[in-house]
Amino acid sequence: MTVSQARFREAVLDPAAAVPPGLQDGQRAPAGNRFSVYRNNVIVSLTEALQTAFPLVAKLVGGDRFSRLAAVYVREHPPKSPLMMHYGVDFPAFLEGFAPLQHIGYLPDCARLDLLIRQSYHAADAPPVPAERLQCAPEDLVTLRLSLAPAVRILRSPWPVHDIWRMNTQEGAPKPRPVAQDVMIARPGFDPAPWLLPPGGACWLDCLGRGLTLGEAHEAALAETADFDLAAVLTLALQSGALTDPTTKDG
Amino acid sequence: MLDTASRFSDLPAAPGVGYKAQHFDAICKDAGPVAWIEVHAENYMGAGGRPLAQLRALSERFALSIHGVGLSIGGEEPLDPDHLARLQHLLKWSQPASFSEHLAWSTHGAEFLNDLLPLPYTNDTLSRVANHIDEVQERLQRPMLLENPSSYLAFAESTWSETDFLAELVRRTGCGLLLDVNNVFISATNLGLSAQAYLDAFPLHAVGEIHVGGHDAQTDDHGAPLLIDSHGKPVIDPVWALLDRVLARGGPRPVLVEWDTDVPDWSVLRAEAERAATALALVT
Numbered sequence: 001m002t003v004s005q006a007r008f009r010e011a012v013l014d015p016a017a018a019v020p021p022g023l024q025d026g027q028r029a030p031a032g033n034r035f036s037v038y039r040n041n042v043i044v045s046l047t048e049a050l051q052t053a054f055p056l057v058a059k060l061v062g063g064d065r066f067s068r069l070a071a072v073y074v075r076e077h078p079p080k081s082p083l084m085m086h087y088g089v090d091f092p093a094f095l096e097g098f099a100p101l102q103h104i105g106y107l108p109d110c111a112r113l114d115l116l117i118r119q120s121y122h123a124a125d126a127p128p129v130p131a132e133r134l135q136c137a138p139e140d141l142v143t144l145r146l147s148l149a150p151a152v153r154i155l156r157s158p159w160p161v162h163d164i165w166r167m168n169t170q171e172g173a174p175k176p177r178p179v180a181q182d183v184m185i186a187r188p189g190f191d192p193a194p195w196l197l198p199p200g201g202a203c204w205l206d207c208l209g210r211g212l213t214l215g216e217a218h219e220a221a222l223a224e225t226a227d228f229d230l231a232a233v234l235t236l237a238l239q240s241g242a243l244t245d246p247t248t249k250d251g
Numbered sequence: 252m253l254d255t256a257s258r259f260s261d262l263p264a265a266p267g268v269g270y271k272a273q274h275f276d277a278i279c280k281d282a283g284p285v286a287w288i289e290v291h292a293e294n295y296m297g298a299g300g301r302p303l304a305q306l307r308a309l310s311e312r313f314a315l316s317i318h319g320v321g322l323s324i325g326g327e328e329p330l331d332p333d334h335l336a337r338l339q340h341l342l343k344w345s346q347p348a349s350f351s352e353h354l355a356w357s358t359h360g361a362e363f364l365n366d367l368l369p370l371p372y373t374n375d376t377l378s379r380v381a382n383h384i385d386e387v388q389e390r391l392q393r394p395m396l397l398e399n400p401s402s403y404l405a406f407a408e409s410t411w412s413e414t415d416f417l418a419e420l421v422r423r424t425g426c427g428l429l430l431d432v433n434n435v436f437i438s439a440t441n442l443g444l445s446a447q448a449y450l451d452a453f454p455l456h457a458v459g460e461i462h463v464g465g466h467d468a469q470t471d472d473h474g475a476p477l478l479i480d481s482h483g484k485p486v487i488d489p490v491w492a493l494l495d496r497v498l499a500r501g502g503p504r505p506v507l508v509e510w511d512t513d514v515p516d517w518s519v520l521r522a523e524a525e526r527a528a529t530a531l532a533l534v535t
Contacts, residue, residue: 002408005327008368009359022407025471026443031404032472034441037479038403041366049365078362082293082321082334122297125304150298190301 011035012042013075046074046087053088054114057095057107059168069101085122088115106159113161113183113194116153120185120192123151128188128241134234142215146208147246151187154202154209155194156180162196186240195240200225201233208243259394259427259459260349262287262314262505264535266527268520269318269482269509275305277517279312284528285521287314287348289507293321295345296337306345315347316460316507323358324383324397325370331358335390342391349460349505351396351429352387354380354417371406372416377423384424396459398429401466401480402438413438414452421457428454431462432493433486433509437478446493455501463490463527464509483512486523491530498534506531 001022011017023031047070051058058066073094079087092111101107126149134141155161162183163176182202183194197205200221207217221228237243265286270278278285288309295306295317309315322334342350355367370376387395399417411419417428430453439446465484469477486508494506508523 003371003406005356005359005368009362009364012364012366012368023404024407025404025473025475026441028407029473034404034471034477037477038366038368042364045365079365080361080363082323082331082358082363082365083296083337084293084365085297122300122302124298125300151300187300190304 008038012038013078015039043071043074046079047071049084049087050074050091053118054091054111056110056114056165056168057091060104060107060110060164061101069098072098085118091115106157106161106164109155109157109159109161110164112155112157113165113185116155116185117192117194120151120153120187121190123149123187126150126244129238129243129245131238133245134238142213142218144214145211145246146214146243147211148205148209149186149242149244151185151192152205152209152242153185154197154205155183155185156202157183162194165194184236184240184242186237186242188239188241193240195236197236198229198232200228201236204228204230204233205237205242259396259457260316260351260505262316262348262460264503264505264531266524266531267314267316267505267507268524269507269511270309271510271514271520272302272305273514274517274520275309279308281517281521282313283521283524285313285524287316287505287507289316289318289509292317292319292338292341292350295341310345310347315345316349316351316505317342317345317347319350319352320367321357321363322352322387323356323363324352324387325354325356325368325376325380326358326383327356327379328359330383330386335387338387339391342393349396350391350393351398351460353398353400354420355400367400369400369402369404369406372409372411372413373406374410377411377416377419381420381423384420384426388424388426394425394427394459396427396429398431398462399434399453400438401431401434401441401478403441403477403479405442412452414449414454418454418457421454426457427459428457429460429462430455430458430497431464432497433462433464433466433490434480436487436490436493437466437480440476440478443475446489447496450493450497450500453497455497458497458501458504461494461497461504461506462509463494463506463523464511481512482509485519486526491526494527494530495533498530503531503535 003020003022019035092108095108158180160176166173182197203224204221267287270288463486464482467479467481471477506527
C-alpha cells in the first residue's frame, strides 16, 4: 500500500480527512494521532509565519481570532515558494473577501502596510543621496533625476492607515483622524518605518520612481495638489534615506 | 572504508550553534567555544537588508554552515530550478564550509508546506532522492550533507531500514551525512527502536556534521510516548550520552546545538555549546 505525496498533502491540509492507510506506528498499528504532528506543524508554522509577517493585522484582529483567520487562509493559500519572507502576498486581497471581518474596512490596507514594511526590510541596500547633491543652481535642480531606494514603498489609502499604525505601535499616540492617508515606507539603515506623506507627496515620489526629473515630478504633484509643499516632502525623503542617485554605482 | 569525512564539510570539529538574529551582538562579543554557526538558507535569500549584512559580518568571524529547509529533496516532482539557482547564488557569495539539506519533502505541486514531511524507504524513493542529490551536487559543484529525519510514524511500504537507506545514498551519490542525534533519539522512541542499534548501524565515516537539540514529549492514541522535534528546550542527558557514543566511535566532528523556538538568552545557548565542547574534549 503506497501513500502518494498528493494523498499525504491532502490529508495534512484537511483536518477532517482520514489518515492515509499505509501509515503506521512502530507496532504496525494505524498511525492515528501521530499524523496530527504533521498537520499541526504545517498549520501552526504557517500561522506563526503569518502572525510575524502581519503584526498590525494580528494586533487589530486579536490573538485567537487571528489564529482562526490564519487557519482558513493557510489552508486556502499555502505558500507558493520556500521563501517564507514572501508568504502572504495575497493576504490583503483575501481579507477583502473574508466575510466575517468585512466590518473592519481598513483591515486590508493595514495588511498592505504590514506587507510593504516586510518587503522593505528585505529589499536591496542602496546608499542614500547626500543632501549636498541637491545644493545646485535651480536650473540644474529641475533637470536632476533621482531614484527611489529599493526599500521604498508607497501606499495610498482611503483610510487613516498611518494613524492606525501609530496608535497600535506607539504609546500615547492620538486616535486616528477620519481622513485618507498616503504613506511612504523607507528604510534608513536596516529598520523600515512608515512616514505620513503630505498631499501630493505620493505623486511626486511616484514620478521620481518612474525616472522623471525633479522638475517634472514637481509639476505633476502641483497638478494633483495645488498647494503641494515640495520642501516638506523633499526633507522627509532625504531624512528617511528614500532617495538614491541613479548615477552612483553601489560597490 | 576510508574515512572521508573531511571532504564532506570544511567545518571545524568544534561546537557550533544555530544562529538567531537576536544573538548577533552577544555572539560577536562573547562566542565562548563556538567556532561556527549554521543558518537556514531560505532566510538569507532576500535582496538585502539586515539578514544579509549580518551574515556577511558573521562569515568573517565564524565558519559558516548553510542548512537548507526548502529544497524538498525527497519530493516526487523535479527539484525547483529557481530554488537551486537561489542556493547557488547564496553559496557563491557566502562561501560556506558546509551545505546540508534534509531527507524529507515539503513541496507538492506549486505548494510549499513549510514542514519536513516523511518518505517511505523504498527502491523508488532511493533512486529519486539519489537523482536529486546528484543534481544538487552537480549544480552546486560541491558535496552536500543529508540529514536523517525525526519520525513520528512509519510507512507500511518501506523495504529499507533508514540507516541502510542513508548508507546506500552515500554509496550512490558520494554525498555526506548530517547525523542529528536528537532526531535519532526521537525516531527510536517514537517507533520503538533502539537508538544505540541505529547509531551502531549508521555509516559514521560519511558524517560531516552532528546536530543535537531539544524536543517536546506527548503521547499517541495508545498512550505510547510521542516525542516532537521542537528545538525549544535544552538537550536532554540521554541525547548527550548518544553524542558521546557517536564521538567515541567516529572521532571528533563538528557538533551543532539547535534552538529554534522559545529561543533563550545567548548565555543559555552558549552553555549548551560549552557542554558540546566538553563532549568533544573527551575524544580530542
